[in-house]
Amino acid sequence: MSRFTILLGGDLLPTPRLDRQVAGSRVIAADSGIRHAGALGLMPELWLGDFDSAPAEVDPAFAAVPREVFPAEKNKTDGELAIAVALERGATSLVLVGAFGGARSDHAFLHLTLALRLAEAGSEVLLTSGHQEGVPLLPGTASFDYDDGTLFSVLAFSELTGLTEEGAKWLLDGVDVPFGSSLTLSNEVQGTLRISLGSGRALLLAHPFPASEF
Structure with missing residues (x-):
């Protein structure tokens, strides 16, 4: 498996869990995402974008990072371009x-939907700010390593069928969830969280911070 970390322009809370998730990965920074490199102790192999939101002063440690400049008027965000380059690199x-x-809430929404599309195409995807993280849910069963008490929601991007949630305060067993329902919001981990999905498009949104490791 070839893991890439894509540094985007949203919020960041460095945590030991996040450090483990990015350890040993290759790194690409998208525009203002370069500001997260120092906080995480990462060295990007490429910094790309239209540089309309890049910091005015860059840490000298990243001055030699190769840059790829795109025009401001383009049909993809800097983040989507960075992901495309990562996929091209394996x-x-x-x-x-x-x-x-x-x-930019529109960019955050794009990241959620893009993660689903990437997962459906066969990529393993984790979205994170350190404070919260998201994982696309595909039909089948997935297990998660969250501590007891971790808050989580299942965000539905379509009607869901056969949704089961085990290891949770409020259990679900093979339920169908209409698109737009709040049924799957604000649950709590109790034990080993396992989620099964019959069909539909969804994303697990969890809040692992604060955690017992702090």
């Missing part, structure tokens, strides 16, 4: 750091 696993928050 990425099979992606950690999208800074995928949440920031000044």
